[in-house]
Structures are given as structure tokens and as C-alpha cells.
Amino acid sequence: MATQGKKVALIEQSPQMYGDTCINIGCIPSKTLITAADKGKLFDASMADKTAITTRLRKKNYDTMVGANVEVITGSAKFIANKEIEVKTEQGTSQLTAETIIINTGAGSVVLPIKGLAESKNVFDSTGIQFLPTLPKNLESLVAEISA
Numbered sequence: 064m065a066t067q068g069k070k071v072a073l074i075e076q077s078p079q080m081y082g083d084t085c086i087n088i089g090c091i092p093s094k095t096l097i098t099a100a101d102k103g104k105l106f107d108a109s110m111a112d113k114t115a116i117t118t119r120l121r122k123k124n125y126d127t128m129v130g131a132n133v134e135v136i137t138g139s140a141k142f143i144a145n146k147e148i149e150v151k152t153e154q155g156t157s158q159l160t161a162e163t164i165i166i167n168t169g170a171g172s173v174v175l176p177i178k179g180l181a182e183s184k185n186v187f188d189s190t191g192i193q194f195l196p197t198l199p200k201n202l203e204s205l206v207a208e209i210s211a
């Protein structure tokens with residue numbers, strides 16, 4: 064729409080999510096990790112591959128939008144009227160009005176209502192597990208078992 068001369072603002076709540084789920088915490092990182100594992104890469108090298116590709120694609124996506132004259136706003140948006148949204152950014156709150164507003168908020172993980180699940184340090188959703196700092200001990204022993 065921006066390349067067709069429309070004034071476009073894109074609101075993304077996280078600076079780690081330009082380009083959305085697929086690039087940052089979905090298709091690309093998950094398949095990068097699977098491919099790295101298939102090639103026999105170890106944990107740190109696999110995570111480094113994943114971080115490198117998501118960082119590159121996130122930047123490319125951001126630069127493409129800005130280059131097309133899209134105003135990228137990093138903040139959380141909510142409707143306050145039919146054609147008006149309120150955006151909360153680190154700098155404060157502002158309102159935007161537009162004739163066309165496209166809602167493209169994606170989805171999030173569901174935490175099942177099982178006692179202790181949300182508080183557990185040993186339960187990960189698909190996002191949390193992609194940011195583990197170290198290979199968990201039980202997976203390590205599993206890998207050792209498989210490779211023996």
C-alpha cells in the first residue's frame with residue numbers, strides 16, 4: 064500500500080518481532096534448528112545459526128518497510144473507536160486514525176489450566192525453548208545415549 068502512495072503506519076509491539084512470527088519465532092528459526100540438528104551441529108552452533116538468520120531477516124524486513132515509506136511504530140495498539148487506535152510506546156501514548164485498519168495480530172501459545180504449569184521452570188512453549196541459554200541436562204544425556 065505504501066508503494067502505491069498510501070500513507071501507511073505499521074505498529075509492532077516488540078522490536079524483536081519486525082517481520083512477525085514466521086521470521087522471528089516461527090517457521091524460519093524452527094526449521095533452522097531442525098536443519099542444524101540434521102547436520103549434526105551442536106547446541107551452541109545451532110542457536111548461533113538461528114540467531115544469525117532471524118537477526119538478518121528481521122533487519123531486512125524492517126529496512127524494507129522503512130524504505131517503502133511505511134512509518135514503523137514500536138508499540139502496542141488497541142482500538143478506542145471504529146477508525147481510531149491508541150498506541151502505547153516507550154515514549155508514551157498516542158492516537159492514530161485511519162480509513163483502513165488491518166488487524167494482523169497473530170496468535171499466542173495457550174497455557175493449559177493445569178495447576179503449577181504456568182509457574183514451572185521446566186515447561187516451555189515454542190518460543191521459550193528457542194531461547195534456552197544452554198542445552199538442558201536431560202536432553203544432553205539423551206543425546207549422549209543416542210550417539211553412543
Ligand SMILES: Cc1cc2nc3c(=O)[nH]c(=O)nc-3n(C[C@H](O)[C@H](O)[C@H](O)COP(=O)(O)OP(=O)(O)OC[C@H]3O[C@@H](n4cnc5c(N)ncnc54)[C@H](O)[C@@H]3O)c2cc1C
Binds near residue numbers: 141168
Ligand atoms: C514454532 C512455529 C513454527 C511455525 N512453522 C511454520 C511453518 O513451517 N510453515 C508455516 O506455514 N507456518 C508456520 N508457523 C505459523 C506461522 O508463523 C503463522 O501462521 C504466521 O506467522 C501467522 O501470521 P500472522 O501475520 O497472522 O501473525 P504473526 O506472524 O504472529 O504476526 C502478528 C504480529 O502482531 C504483533 N502484535 C500482536 N498484538 C499486537 C498489538 N496489540 N499491538 C501491536 N502488535 C501486536 C505480534 O508481536 C506479531 O509480531 C509456525 C509457527 C510457530 C509458532
